[in-house]
Amino acid sequence: MAEDRERTSYDPSYDPGGEVVELCRDLIRIDTSNYGDDSGPGERKAAEHVAALLDEVGIGSELFESEPGRTSLIAQWGGAGSGPGSDRGALLVHGHLDVVPAAAEDWQVHPFSGEIRDGYLWGRGAVDMKDFDAMLLSVVRARTRAGAVPERPVVLCFTADEEAGGHRGAQVLVDDHADHLAHCTEAIGEVGGFSTSIRGQRLYLIEAAEKGMAWMRLTARGRAGHGSMINDENAVSRLAEAVARIGTYEWPVRLTPAMETLLAAVGEIAGTAANPENAEALVEEFGGAARMMGAVIRNTANPTMLQAGYKVNVIPTEATAHVDGRFLPGYEDEFFDTVAELCGEGIERSYLSHQQPWETPYDGDLVDAMTRCLLAEDPEGRVAPFLMSGGTDAKHFRKLGLRSYGFTPLRLPPDLDFTALFHGVDERVPVDALTFGARVLDRFLDEI
Missing domain, CATH: 3.30.70.360 (Alpha-Beta Plaits)
Known part of the structure; x- marks a missing residue:
């Protein structure tokens, strides 16, 4: 893919993060609140929106509805010159579409407005995890338009119900539709690749384990x-x-x-x-x-x-x-x-x-690629693994034997209490962190 990197880097029309902010705003404005029962709106509207965005650039997708409105999406992408039977296998890139509920009266802005204020994009899902969904869509759409499709097969997966344990989303995909994922050998998803500050040193944390x-x-x-x-x-x-x-x-x-x-x-x-x-x-x-x-x-x-x-x-x-x-x-x-x-x-x-908990060894080509791509965009940073206190869909996808990591790259200001924004009031993400993440993810797809 070195040829694609060289070609696209000189193409003024190629911008992997060009759509990321608007894509994230649009996703936030689709209320996918998950109350842990049948009372929420579900993810169908968001899944159909994602399917339409992929279809615009010629990527077909399939929707899977575990219960009325509880909808996940899978799309097969990449694989130029190879296929599901290749020795390396496919890379699963997954993000969830649901969000935890939000009480509007507690927020400075309406939680489903997608408002931009003070350099931040505000709204429920801005960090958990419609930011990554938007990064992925922005990069995939830009690369597809530019003809920079990865040689390695990539499975794009947007799931329902992660905020309630994934039982109506990722678990259903693994239990009932594993044939769409059987060629995957590695996976990346949420909660990792974000920066924290230790004595003035930016340290990027890659999730390599979960409780x-x-x-x-x-x-x-x-x-x-x-x-x-x-x-x-x-x-x-x-x-x-x-x-x-x-x-x-x-x-x-x-x-x-x-x-x-x-x-x-x-x-x-x-x-x-x-x-x-x-x-x-x-x-x-x-x-x-x-x-x-x-x-x-x-x-x-x-x-x-x-x-x-x-x-x-x-x-x-x-x-x-x-x-x-x-x-x-x-x-x-x-x-x-x-x-x-x-x-x-x-x-x-x-x-x-x-x-069950999981831990993936912090080594190998995928870890090296994540590290190189972060440091290429932030040469002064450092990279290390961490263990996640909460749970993600990786718990389900790991049942397929995948090496899994959390990699949602964000360069954050040192004074931002980022972890408090997960499920918190006034959830927001810096606009420039979204474009940073798109650039890192774009580099990463060259490396895989």
Whole structure:
């Protein structure tokens, strides 16, 4: 692809990021709020919009609807001079179309307006993850028009339901439509390639691992009765004690390979050798991002919902709580054994979602390509892997045996609390970060 890079770089009409801002604005304006049930608008309108954008440049796509309105898209692209049977296999590039809900009254701008203000594009999905969807579409459309189609086959995938665990999106594609993905051997997706600032040094983080997910429902049962009487089988008390133990438990530090590599890089910048004893101090170097980084050097379990009773003077038979549990690769047994001990007797556990963690070795041609492309656009930066505290569709696609990474390249200002914008109020992305990401992604497609 060196010929294409040379040709397109001298073609004044070729701009991989030329459409990225408007594409992102248009996607944000399509409300795809995912409430975790059947009450949202679904992703159909957004998937049809993406299909039309691809069709404009001659790329056919196929829509997959797991339930009415819950729509994912797959398109086959590239493969000039090779095909699905090539030894390298195809690269899966995936992004999700749904977003978490947003209450307009809490925002400075309407969350689905796609407003540009102060150099930022505002709106729900601006960082999670319609920014990457727009980068990918802008680059693919520009390259296709310029005849710069990658020699390696690429599968473009836009999914439904990622924000509720991917069960109606990526999981359905893997379980029921794997033939469209069978030729893929590697994948890139969200949450990685963004910059953070450590003592004035820009450090780009590539996701190479994710914690496992255990969304748990805890149930306590007891003896119903009048609220004025003594009751030593109170379900509410029993559940509250378990929830308090879980919520206040201090999980020990555990370093996985990705985090050992990242903290070694941070330690080098900070002038100290990284080790488990100073891991928490090194995490503090991330500033606002320490909330996320502190969660990936240990297992976590956060109570999030409580429900019991129907009248103040009635002791109920049953009380329930929900806990968002996340566990590190290699520490699954420790997590579940500890949760069981903290729950104690008389607490039943069931799972709303139970997904395994993953970790991909931080090496190989794809990692080298991501690193080179970031540093080509920002020679003063550094690149390192990290472990993601949340979950992405990679959990499902990994079941196909793919080497997976999070790579949504963004060069961010050092004073932006970026990780707080995920699912946060006033979600926004710098306009110049979108064009930076498109340029990096364009270079990356030359390298794959």
